[in-house]
Amino acid sequence: MDSNEIPERVASPPDLEPCPCCGRTFVLETLVKHQKICEKNANKQRKVFDTSKKRLSDLGIDQIEKSSKPLPPSKKKNNWRQKHEDFIEAMRSAREVTHAMKTGAPLPTPVSQKPRVNPDYVQCPSCSRHFNESAAERHIPWCKEKSKRIGAPEKKKEQLNTKTKVAINIL
Numbered sequence: 001m002d003s004n005e006i007p008e009r010v011a012s013p014p015d016l017e018p019c020p021c022c023g024r025t026f027v028l029e030t031l032v033k034h035q036k037i038c039e040k041n042a043n044k045q046r047k048v049f050d051t052s053k054k055r056l057s058d059l060g061i062d063q064i065e066k067s068s069k070p071l072p073p074s075k076k077k078n079n080w081r082q083k084h085e086d087f088i089e090a091m092r093s094a095r096e097v098t099h100a101m102k103t104g105a106p107l108p109t110p111v112s113q114k115p116r117v118n119p120d121y122v123q124c125p126s127c128s129r130h131f132n133e134s135a136a137e138r139h140i141p142w143c144k145e146k147s148k149r150i151g152a153p154e155k156k157k158e159q160l161n162t163k164t165k166v167a168i169n170i171l
């Protein structure tokens with residue numbers, strides 16, 4: 001009887017059954033053990049997948065896209081703001097240059113060299129521009145005199161207009 005069993009085993013390959021979950025083939029005994037583990041794993045994966053799918057449908061794809069995107073646009077906004085500030089700063093310093101040329105005050109340091117917000121800068125009470133200490137010392141009394149000559153501080157706009165006209169003439 002023994003002699004019959006051995007050639008049978010060799011002749012017919014062991015019963016291999018495919019796992020319904022992963023499709024891998026196992027010997028029946030192993031498959032039973034494997035299938036339990038494999039089904040658990042598959043269920044876990046399915047559960048995660050399903051909940052995420054439900055979340056997608058509950059919130060709406062648009063909202064998720066928006067909520068997942070906010071970082072890049074805010075960065076862009078910051079960049080844009082900084083660029084805008086740089087531009088304004090450049091314009092301001094350009095105006096300061098013409099202003100300084102007229103007043104004889106030292107030219108303001110270029111934008112790239114001077115810090116964005118310098119707490120040491122003095123604000124001119126007449127034209128509310130910021131100057132470094134040495135420039136403010138010369139500018140503020142000059143600016144006061146000028147605003148006195150022109151008249152009340154309400155006429156600041158006129159003052160600005162004449163200034164821009166002068167600047168245009170210079171250019």
Ligand SMILES: [Zn+2]
Pocket residue numbers: 019020021022023024034035038039
């Ligand atoms: Zn499996």
Ligand SMILES: [Zn+2]
Pocket residue numbers: 124125126127128129139140143
């Ligand atoms: Zn001034």
